[in-house]
Amino acid sequence: MKLYGSPASPYARKARVLIKEKNLPCEFVVEDPWPADSPIPSRNPLGKVPVLEIESGSYLFESAQVVHYLDNVDGKSLTPKDAAGYWQAQWWQALGNGIIDAVIARVLESRRPPEKQMPEKMAREEARVHRAVNVGENAFKGGDFLVGSRFTLADLVLGVALQYTDFRYPHDWRSRAPKLARWHAGITKRRSFEETLPPGFTPIQ
Ligand SMILES: N[C@@H](CCC(=O)N[C@@H](CS)C(=O)NCC(=O)O)C(=O)O
Incomplete structure:
Protein backbone atom coordinates (compact mmCIF):
# COMPACT_ATOMS: atom_id res chain seq x y z
CA MET A 1 0.00 0.00 0.00
CA VAL A 73 -7.18 -4.15 7.15
CA ASP A 74 -5.25 -6.27 9.68
CA GLY A 75 -7.95 -7.54 12.04
CA LYS A 76 -6.52 -5.42 14.89
CA SER A 77 -9.02 -2.59 14.96
CA LEU A 78 -8.55 0.37 17.27
CA THR A 79 -12.33 0.86 17.40
CA PRO A 80 -14.13 -0.26 20.57
CA LYS A 81 -16.24 -3.37 20.00
CA ASP A 82 -19.04 -2.68 22.48
CA ALA A 83 -21.90 -0.50 21.25
CA ALA A 84 -21.46 2.23 23.88
CA GLY A 85 -17.72 2.45 23.30
CA TYR A 86 -18.18 2.36 19.54
CA TRP A 87 -20.51 5.36 19.53
CA GLN A 88 -18.43 7.26 22.09
CA ALA A 89 -15.41 6.82 19.82
CA GLN A 90 -17.46 8.04 16.83
CA TRP A 91 -18.47 11.12 18.83
CA TRP A 92 -14.87 11.99 19.72
CA GLN A 93 -13.78 11.47 16.12
CA ALA A 94 -16.54 13.80 14.89
CA LEU A 95 -15.34 16.39 17.39
CA GLY A 96 -11.71 16.00 16.29
CA ASN A 97 -12.51 16.04 12.58
CA GLY A 98 -14.61 19.17 13.09
CA ILE A 99 -11.72 20.90 14.86
CA ILE A 100 -9.41 20.02 11.97
CA ASP A 101 -11.94 21.37 9.44
CA ALA A 102 -12.30 24.62 11.41
CA VAL A 103 -8.55 25.18 11.83
CA ILE A 104 -7.96 24.46 8.13
CA ALA A 105 -10.74 26.89 7.13
CA ARG A 106 -9.17 29.53 9.39
CA VAL A 107 -5.70 28.94 7.89
CA LEU A 108 -7.02 29.21 4.33
CA GLU A 109 -8.87 32.43 5.20
CA SER A 110 -5.72 33.89 6.77
CA ARG A 111 -3.78 33.18 3.56
CA ARG A 112 -6.09 35.23 1.36
CA PRO A 113 -4.92 38.75 0.45
CA PRO A 114 -5.50 41.00 3.49
CA GLU A 115 -8.13 43.11 1.70
CA LYS A 116 -10.17 39.97 0.94
CA GLN A 117 -10.04 38.41 4.37
CA MET A 118 -13.23 38.30 6.42
CA PRO A 119 -12.60 38.71 10.17
CA GLU A 120 -16.08 37.30 10.87
CA LYS A 121 -15.17 34.09 9.02
CA MET A 122 -12.02 33.73 11.14
CA ALA A 123 -14.00 34.39 14.32
CA ARG A 124 -16.64 31.81 13.34
CA GLU A 125 -14.00 29.12 12.82
CA GLU A 126 -12.26 30.03 16.09
CA ALA A 127 -15.57 29.83 17.95
CA ARG A 128 -16.07 26.29 16.64
CA VAL A 129 -12.69 25.26 18.06
CA HIS A 130 -13.36 26.91 21.43
CA ARG A 131 -16.79 25.30 21.77
CA ALA A 132 -15.46 21.89 20.75
CA VAL A 133 -12.66 22.07 23.36
CA ASN A 134 -15.11 23.15 26.08
CA VAL A 135 -17.59 20.41 25.23
CA GLY A 136 -14.79 17.82 25.03
CA GLU A 137 -13.49 18.88 28.44
CA ASN A 138 -16.96 18.56 29.98
CA ALA A 139 -17.49 15.15 28.38
CA PHE A 140 -14.12 13.72 29.40
CA LYS A 141 -13.90 11.87 32.70
CA GLY A 142 -10.11 12.21 32.72
CA GLY A 143 -7.37 9.60 32.44
CA ASP A 144 -5.05 8.28 29.76
CA PHE A 145 -7.65 7.43 27.10
CA LEU A 146 -10.86 9.06 25.93
CA VAL A 147 -12.84 5.82 25.64
CA GLY A 148 -12.30 2.71 27.77
CA SER A 149 -8.86 1.67 28.90
CA ARG A 150 -6.87 1.45 25.67
CA PHE A 151 -5.78 3.67 22.79
CA THR A 152 -8.57 4.01 20.21
CA LEU A 153 -9.32 6.04 17.10
CA ALA A 154 -10.91 8.61 19.43
CA ASP A 155 -7.47 9.34 20.94
CA LEU A 156 -5.85 9.30 17.53
CA VAL A 157 -8.20 11.76 15.83
CA LEU A 158 -8.59 14.24 18.70
CA GLY A 159 -4.86 13.98 19.43
CA VAL A 160 -4.03 14.94 15.85
CA ALA A 161 -6.71 17.67 15.83
CA LEU A 162 -5.44 19.42 18.96
CA GLN A 163 -1.82 19.19 17.85
CA TYR A 164 -2.81 20.70 14.51
CA THR A 165 -4.53 23.48 16.50
CA ASP A 166 -1.23 24.08 18.33
CA PHE A 167 0.55 24.18 14.96
CA ARG A 168 -1.76 26.49 12.99
CA TYR A 169 -3.92 28.26 15.56
CA PRO A 170 -1.77 28.36 18.70
CA HIS A 171 -3.72 29.64 21.68
CA ASP A 172 -4.12 28.66 25.31
CA TRP A 173 -6.85 26.00 25.17
CA ARG A 174 -5.09 24.05 27.93
CA SER A 175 -6.02 26.35 30.81
CA ARG A 176 -9.71 25.91 29.89
CA ALA A 177 -9.35 22.16 29.46
CA PRO A 178 -6.93 20.75 32.06
CA LYS A 179 -8.15 17.12 31.75
CA LEU A 180 -7.77 17.18 27.97
CA ALA A 181 -4.39 18.91 28.34
CA ARG A 182 -3.07 16.11 30.58
CA TRP A 183 -4.47 13.43 28.29
CA HIS A 184 -3.06 15.16 25.19
CA ALA A 185 0.43 15.43 26.72
CA GLY A 186 0.43 11.64 27.18
CA ILE A 187 -1.07 10.73 23.80
CA THR A 188 1.31 12.92 21.81
CA LYS A 189 4.34 11.26 23.44
CA ARG A 190 3.51 8.06 21.57
CA ARG A 191 6.07 7.16 18.95
CA SER A 192 3.40 7.27 16.23
CA PHE A 193 2.80 10.95 17.01
CA GLU A 194 6.44 11.89 17.49
CA GLU A 195 7.42 10.34 14.16
CA THR A 196 4.74 12.16 12.16
CA LEU A 197 5.05 15.75 13.42
CA PRO A 198 4.44 18.50 10.87
CA PRO A 199 7.77 19.91 9.61
CA GLY A 200 9.04 22.79 11.72
CA PHE A 201 6.57 22.21 14.55
CA THR A 202 7.80 21.86 18.12
CA PRO A 203 5.19 20.15 20.30
CA ILE A 204 3.67 22.14 23.13
CA GLN A 205 3.40 20.16 26.38
N1 LIG B 1 -12.50 15.93 3.71
C1 LIG B 1 -11.17 15.66 3.24
C2 LIG B 1 -10.32 16.92 3.37
C3 LIG B 1 -8.91 16.69 2.83
C4 LIG B 1 -8.20 18.03 2.59
O1 LIG B 1 -8.81 19.10 2.56
N2 LIG B 1 -6.88 17.93 2.41
C5 LIG B 1 -6.12 19.11 2.05
C6 LIG B 1 -4.71 19.03 2.62
S1 LIG B 1 -4.72 19.37 4.35
C7 LIG B 1 -6.00 19.19 0.55
O2 LIG B 1 -5.66 18.20 -0.06
N3 LIG B 1 -6.28 20.35 -0.02
C8 LIG B 1 -6.15 20.57 -1.43
C9 LIG B 1 -7.27 21.39 -1.98
O3 LIG B 1 -8.18 21.79 -1.20
O4 LIG B 1 -7.27 21.66 -3.18
C10 LIG B 1 -10.58 14.50 4.02
O5 LIG B 1 -10.98 14.30 5.17
O6 LIG B 1 -9.73 13.77 3.45
Missing part, protein backbone atom coordinates in the same frame (compact mmCIF):
# COMPACT_ATOMS: atom_id res chain seq x y z
CA LYS A 2 0.98 3.63 -0.53
CA LEU A 3 -0.35 6.71 1.23
CA TYR A 4 -0.11 9.96 -0.74
CA GLY A 5 -0.16 13.12 1.30
CA SER A 6 1.66 16.23 2.42
CA PRO A 7 3.74 16.20 5.64
CA ALA A 8 1.75 19.06 7.22
CA SER A 9 -1.72 17.75 6.35
CA PRO A 10 -3.68 16.78 9.49
CA TYR A 11 -6.01 14.63 7.35
CA ALA A 12 -3.07 12.64 6.04
CA ARG A 13 -1.53 12.58 9.52
CA LYS A 14 -4.46 10.64 10.96
CA ALA A 15 -3.65 7.84 8.52
CA ARG A 16 0.10 8.18 9.11
CA VAL A 17 -0.30 7.84 12.89
CA LEU A 18 -2.53 4.80 12.39
CA ILE A 19 0.00 3.17 10.04
CA LYS A 20 2.71 3.64 12.69
CA GLU A 21 0.48 2.44 15.52
CA LYS A 22 -0.27 -0.77 13.64
CA ASN A 23 3.06 -1.08 11.88
CA LEU A 24 1.26 -1.54 8.56
CA PRO A 25 3.19 -2.13 5.33
CA CYS A 26 2.33 1.21 3.75
CA GLU A 27 4.78 3.65 2.19
CA PHE A 28 4.18 7.37 2.76
CA VAL A 29 4.66 9.23 -0.54
CA VAL A 30 4.89 13.02 -0.27
CA GLU A 31 2.62 14.63 -2.83
CA ASP A 32 1.42 18.23 -2.84
CA PRO A 33 -2.23 18.52 -3.97
CA TRP A 34 -2.03 22.25 -4.74
CA PRO A 35 0.09 22.67 -7.95
CA ALA A 36 -1.79 22.59 -11.26
CA ASP A 37 0.29 19.62 -12.40
CA SER A 38 -0.21 17.62 -9.18
CA PRO A 39 -0.91 13.93 -9.86
CA ILE A 40 -3.40 13.80 -6.99
CA PRO A 41 -6.56 14.59 -9.07
CA SER A 42 -5.82 11.54 -11.24
CA ARG A 43 -6.11 9.42 -8.09
CA ASN A 44 -8.77 11.39 -6.24
CA PRO A 45 -11.16 13.41 -8.43
CA LEU A 46 -11.67 15.76 -5.47
CA GLY A 47 -7.98 16.70 -5.71
CA LYS A 48 -7.26 16.28 -2.00
CA VAL A 49 -4.96 14.26 0.21
CA PRO A 50 -4.81 11.74 1.76
CA VAL A 51 -5.16 9.16 -0.98
CA LEU A 52 -4.54 5.49 -0.21
CA GLU A 53 -3.37 3.23 -3.01
CA ILE A 54 -4.66 -0.15 -1.91
CA GLU A 55 -3.19 -1.93 -4.90
CA SER A 56 -1.88 -0.69 -8.20
CA GLY A 57 -4.48 1.65 -9.72
CA SER A 58 -7.01 1.18 -6.87
CA TYR A 59 -7.41 4.30 -4.76
CA LEU A 60 -9.39 5.25 -1.67
CA PHE A 61 -9.80 8.88 -0.62
CA GLU A 62 -11.40 10.96 2.17
CA SER A 63 -9.49 10.60 5.41
CA ALA A 64 -12.38 9.04 7.36
CA GLN A 65 -12.67 6.27 4.75
CA VAL A 66 -8.90 5.82 4.57
CA VAL A 67 -8.72 5.55 8.37
CA HIS A 68 -11.66 3.12 8.39
CA TYR A 69 -9.93 0.93 5.81
CA LEU A 70 -6.57 0.95 7.61
CA ASP A 71 -8.29 0.26 10.93
CA ASN A 72 -9.86 -2.90 9.54
Whole structure:
Protein backbone atom coordinates (compact mmCIF):
# COMPACT_ATOMS: atom_id res chain seq x y z
CA MET A 1 0.00 0.00 0.00
CA LYS A 2 0.98 3.63 -0.53
CA LEU A 3 -0.35 6.71 1.23
CA TYR A 4 -0.11 9.96 -0.74
CA GLY A 5 -0.16 13.12 1.30
CA SER A 6 1.66 16.23 2.42
CA PRO A 7 3.74 16.20 5.64
CA ALA A 8 1.75 19.06 7.22
CA SER A 9 -1.72 17.75 6.35
CA PRO A 10 -3.68 16.78 9.49
CA TYR A 11 -6.01 14.63 7.35
CA ALA A 12 -3.07 12.64 6.04
CA ARG A 13 -1.53 12.58 9.52
CA LYS A 14 -4.46 10.64 10.96
CA ALA A 15 -3.65 7.84 8.52
CA ARG A 16 0.10 8.18 9.11
CA VAL A 17 -0.30 7.84 12.89
CA LEU A 18 -2.53 4.80 12.39
CA ILE A 19 0.00 3.17 10.04
CA LYS A 20 2.71 3.64 12.69
CA GLU A 21 0.48 2.44 15.52
CA LYS A 22 -0.27 -0.77 13.64
CA ASN A 23 3.06 -1.08 11.88
CA LEU A 24 1.26 -1.54 8.56
CA PRO A 25 3.19 -2.13 5.33
CA CYS A 26 2.33 1.21 3.75
CA GLU A 27 4.78 3.65 2.19
CA PHE A 28 4.18 7.37 2.76
CA VAL A 29 4.66 9.23 -0.54
CA VAL A 30 4.89 13.02 -0.27
CA GLU A 31 2.62 14.63 -2.83
CA ASP A 32 1.42 18.23 -2.84
CA PRO A 33 -2.23 18.52 -3.97
CA TRP A 34 -2.03 22.25 -4.74
CA PRO A 35 0.09 22.67 -7.95
CA ALA A 36 -1.79 22.59 -11.26
CA ASP A 37 0.29 19.62 -12.40
CA SER A 38 -0.21 17.62 -9.18
CA PRO A 39 -0.91 13.93 -9.86
CA ILE A 40 -3.40 13.80 -6.99
CA PRO A 41 -6.56 14.59 -9.07
CA SER A 42 -5.82 11.54 -11.24
CA ARG A 43 -6.11 9.42 -8.09
CA ASN A 44 -8.77 11.39 -6.24
CA PRO A 45 -11.16 13.41 -8.43
CA LEU A 46 -11.67 15.76 -5.47
CA GLY A 47 -7.98 16.70 -5.71
CA LYS A 48 -7.26 16.28 -2.00
CA VAL A 49 -4.96 14.26 0.21
CA PRO A 50 -4.81 11.74 1.76
CA VAL A 51 -5.16 9.16 -0.98
CA LEU A 52 -4.54 5.49 -0.21
CA GLU A 53 -3.37 3.23 -3.01
CA ILE A 54 -4.66 -0.15 -1.91
CA GLU A 55 -3.19 -1.93 -4.90
CA SER A 56 -1.88 -0.69 -8.20
CA GLY A 57 -4.48 1.65 -9.72
CA SER A 58 -7.01 1.18 -6.87
CA TYR A 59 -7.41 4.30 -4.76
CA LEU A 60 -9.39 5.25 -1.67
CA PHE A 61 -9.80 8.88 -0.62
CA GLU A 62 -11.40 10.96 2.17
CA SER A 63 -9.49 10.60 5.41
CA ALA A 64 -12.38 9.04 7.36
CA GLN A 65 -12.67 6.27 4.75
CA VAL A 66 -8.90 5.82 4.57
CA VAL A 67 -8.72 5.55 8.37
CA HIS A 68 -11.66 3.12 8.39
CA TYR A 69 -9.93 0.93 5.81
CA LEU A 70 -6.57 0.95 7.61
CA ASP A 71 -8.29 0.26 10.93
CA ASN A 72 -9.86 -2.90 9.54
CA VAL A 73 -7.18 -4.15 7.15
CA ASP A 74 -5.25 -6.27 9.68
CA GLY A 75 -7.95 -7.54 12.04
CA LYS A 76 -6.52 -5.42 14.89
CA SER A 77 -9.02 -2.59 14.96
CA LEU A 78 -8.55 0.37 17.27
CA THR A 79 -12.33 0.86 17.40
CA PRO A 80 -14.13 -0.26 20.57
CA LYS A 81 -16.24 -3.37 20.00
CA ASP A 82 -19.04 -2.68 22.48
CA ALA A 83 -21.90 -0.50 21.25
CA ALA A 84 -21.46 2.23 23.88
CA GLY A 85 -17.72 2.45 23.30
CA TYR A 86 -18.18 2.36 19.54
CA TRP A 87 -20.51 5.36 19.53
CA GLN A 88 -18.43 7.26 22.09
CA ALA A 89 -15.41 6.82 19.82
CA GLN A 90 -17.46 8.04 16.83
CA TRP A 91 -18.47 11.12 18.83
CA TRP A 92 -14.87 11.99 19.72
CA GLN A 93 -13.78 11.47 16.12
CA ALA A 94 -16.54 13.80 14.89
CA LEU A 95 -15.34 16.39 17.39
CA GLY A 96 -11.71 16.00 16.29
CA ASN A 97 -12.51 16.04 12.58
CA GLY A 98 -14.61 19.17 13.09
CA ILE A 99 -11.72 20.90 14.86
CA ILE A 100 -9.41 20.02 11.97
CA ASP A 101 -11.94 21.37 9.44
CA ALA A 102 -12.30 24.62 11.41
CA VAL A 103 -8.55 25.18 11.83
CA ILE A 104 -7.96 24.46 8.13
CA ALA A 105 -10.74 26.89 7.13
CA ARG A 106 -9.17 29.53 9.39
CA VAL A 107 -5.70 28.94 7.89
CA LEU A 108 -7.02 29.21 4.33
CA GLU A 109 -8.87 32.43 5.20
CA SER A 110 -5.72 33.89 6.77
CA ARG A 111 -3.78 33.18 3.56
CA ARG A 112 -6.09 35.23 1.36
CA PRO A 113 -4.92 38.75 0.45
CA PRO A 114 -5.50 41.00 3.49
CA GLU A 115 -8.13 43.11 1.70
CA LYS A 116 -10.17 39.97 0.94
CA GLN A 117 -10.04 38.41 4.37
CA MET A 118 -13.23 38.30 6.42
CA PRO A 119 -12.60 38.71 10.17
CA GLU A 120 -16.08 37.30 10.87
CA LYS A 121 -15.17 34.09 9.02
CA MET A 122 -12.02 33.73 11.14
CA ALA A 123 -14.00 34.39 14.32
CA ARG A 124 -16.64 31.81 13.34
CA GLU A 125 -14.00 29.12 12.82
CA GLU A 126 -12.26 30.03 16.09
CA ALA A 127 -15.57 29.83 17.95
CA ARG A 128 -16.07 26.29 16.64
CA VAL A 129 -12.69 25.26 18.06
CA HIS A 130 -13.36 26.91 21.43
CA ARG A 131 -16.79 25.30 21.77
CA ALA A 132 -15.46 21.89 20.75
CA VAL A 133 -12.66 22.07 23.36
CA ASN A 134 -15.11 23.15 26.08
CA VAL A 135 -17.59 20.41 25.23
CA GLY A 136 -14.79 17.82 25.03
CA GLU A 137 -13.49 18.88 28.44
CA ASN A 138 -16.96 18.56 29.98
CA ALA A 139 -17.49 15.15 28.38
CA PHE A 140 -14.12 13.72 29.40
CA LYS A 141 -13.90 11.87 32.70
CA GLY A 142 -10.11 12.21 32.72
CA GLY A 143 -7.37 9.60 32.44
CA ASP A 144 -5.05 8.28 29.76
CA PHE A 145 -7.65 7.43 27.10
CA LEU A 146 -10.86 9.06 25.93
CA VAL A 147 -12.84 5.82 25.64
CA GLY A 148 -12.30 2.71 27.77
CA SER A 149 -8.86 1.67 28.90
CA ARG A 150 -6.87 1.45 25.67
CA PHE A 151 -5.78 3.67 22.79
CA THR A 152 -8.57 4.01 20.21
CA LEU A 153 -9.32 6.04 17.10
CA ALA A 154 -10.91 8.61 19.43
CA ASP A 155 -7.47 9.34 20.94
CA LEU A 156 -5.85 9.30 17.53
CA VAL A 157 -8.20 11.76 15.83
CA LEU A 158 -8.59 14.24 18.70
CA GLY A 159 -4.86 13.98 19.43
CA VAL A 160 -4.03 14.94 15.85
CA ALA A 161 -6.71 17.67 15.83
CA LEU A 162 -5.44 19.42 18.96
CA GLN A 163 -1.82 19.19 17.85
CA TYR A 164 -2.81 20.70 14.51
CA THR A 165 -4.53 23.48 16.50
CA ASP A 166 -1.23 24.08 18.33
CA PHE A 167 0.55 24.18 14.96
CA ARG A 168 -1.76 26.49 12.99
CA TYR A 169 -3.92 28.26 15.56
CA PRO A 170 -1.77 28.36 18.70
CA HIS A 171 -3.72 29.64 21.68
CA ASP A 172 -4.12 28.66 25.31
CA TRP A 173 -6.85 26.00 25.17
CA ARG A 174 -5.09 24.05 27.93
CA SER A 175 -6.02 26.35 30.81
CA ARG A 176 -9.71 25.91 29.89
CA ALA A 177 -9.35 22.16 29.46
CA PRO A 178 -6.93 20.75 32.06
CA LYS A 179 -8.15 17.12 31.75
CA LEU A 180 -7.77 17.18 27.97
CA ALA A 181 -4.39 18.91 28.34
CA ARG A 182 -3.07 16.11 30.58
CA TRP A 183 -4.47 13.43 28.29
CA HIS A 184 -3.06 15.16 25.19
CA ALA A 185 0.43 15.43 26.72
CA GLY A 186 0.43 11.64 27.18
CA ILE A 187 -1.07 10.73 23.80
CA THR A 188 1.31 12.92 21.81
CA LYS A 189 4.34 11.26 23.44
CA ARG A 190 3.51 8.06 21.57
CA ARG A 191 6.07 7.16 18.95
CA SER A 192 3.40 7.27 16.23
CA PHE A 193 2.80 10.95 17.01
CA GLU A 194 6.44 11.89 17.49
CA GLU A 195 7.42 10.34 14.16
CA THR A 196 4.74 12.16 12.16
CA LEU A 197 5.05 15.75 13.42
CA PRO A 198 4.44 18.50 10.87
CA PRO A 199 7.77 19.91 9.61
CA GLY A 200 9.04 22.79 11.72
CA PHE A 201 6.57 22.21 14.55
CA THR A 202 7.80 21.86 18.12
CA PRO A 203 5.19 20.15 20.30
CA ILE A 204 3.67 22.14 23.13
CA GLN A 205 3.40 20.16 26.38
N1 LIG B 1 -12.50 15.93 3.71
C1 LIG B 1 -11.17 15.66 3.24
C2 LIG B 1 -10.32 16.92 3.37
C3 LIG B 1 -8.91 16.69 2.83
C4 LIG B 1 -8.20 18.03 2.59
O1 LIG B 1 -8.81 19.10 2.56
N2 LIG B 1 -6.88 17.93 2.41
C5 LIG B 1 -6.12 19.11 2.05
C6 LIG B 1 -4.71 19.03 2.62
S1 LIG B 1 -4.72 19.37 4.35
C7 LIG B 1 -6.00 19.19 0.55
O2 LIG B 1 -5.66 18.20 -0.06
N3 LIG B 1 -6.28 20.35 -0.02
C8 LIG B 1 -6.15 20.57 -1.43
C9 LIG B 1 -7.27 21.39 -1.98
O3 LIG B 1 -8.18 21.79 -1.20
O4 LIG B 1 -7.27 21.66 -3.18
C10 LIG B 1 -10.58 14.50 4.02
O5 LIG B 1 -10.98 14.30 5.17
O6 LIG B 1 -9.73 13.77 3.45
